Amino acid sequence: MKCKYCNGKAVIYVRRTRTPLCPSHLEEYLIKNVVKVFKHYRIDLSNKKILIALSGGKDSSTMASLMKKLSEVEDFEVVGLYIDLGIPKYSDYSLKAVEKLSRSLDLEVRTINLREALGFNISDTGFKRRTICSACGIIKRYLMNYAALVDGCQIIATGHTLDDITAYILKSYITQDLKSLVKLGVYNPPLNKLIPGKVKPLGYVSEKESLVYVLSSNYPFYHEECPYVSHETIEFQAKRFLNMVEAKHPGIKLYMLREYEKNRQLYEKLVEYPPLRRCKICGMPSQREVCSFCSIVKRITGSYDSVLKMWENNFLRII
């Protein structure tokens, strides 16, 4: 199969556009899709500093590479963040992949080590697997906000793909969880000065496109699974189901996301939120008296001391 644009050897056949692409035209196609996200949501990047959330996996490596390349021709700055959760082997290998990626892209990356910043690893909390995964999500989101605030970033970019977002949309339809449903867009604007905007630059990019990109362009990534991951979750099964539908109806995931985006404001009208207040421990926006992050830290360490210590110091390390 030859690339549609240059006759070079194709590395992917994009079924939804019926286009075979070589590595460099795949990159061009992906960058165009990232730009579409910023244009669609009218996200002004000029003079902004964007925090690139890195996990060591394929999707955040793809996102980092595309954002770094865009930053070289546009008027914004990028800086990477890796959160070291202290999961034996998995976190070490992921960090190694991030270090290699940082060198390969010439991208400045900060790390924050959970044990150093808060005094515990996610693995020695004694939590059950399901609890670990939800705690991990809360901790990562909070530390991303912390890093963005400490480092002066106005936007946080994560590596979620079209496949991730549509799987979560389907999960929310199945469970009729409207509160989650309204938050699943490709872009969530800043809530206030403490919560920066969150964007998913790969919102219009599939996981297969992302994987082929890192493989064919030789970008470092770690492809093993987190030991706590479960294939039994609704979102994992939803992703499998959507892959089967996509195989018969190429482009259906993108269609689903676009239609969701049109209806998102309708869903928002159906959801009632308690007024946002400040967590009485850390001062971050929260719907409860004590935010979920502070509650988890208290549950694990027995006190709120490490949260306060974290905010008094800068635990970001440059790698």
Next chain:
Amino acid sequence: MEMGEITIVFSPGGEKRRIVVDESMRVRELLKTLLLDEESVVVVRGDEVLTEDRVVRPGEILTVFNVMSGG
């Protein structure tokens, strides 16, 4: 007739499988043999990403990357 084995390494996991093939075949046919859907995996030989129309031969070692990894 070039009967022989193709070695397949799955990622993630590193599980190895050897399949006996009569002759060279296209990636598309190999994936059918393995009951895998073209959209959910990426096949790599050395550092070369193979599209579904590419030919693989007995004696080769391929890595099959699962697109859906629960990272």
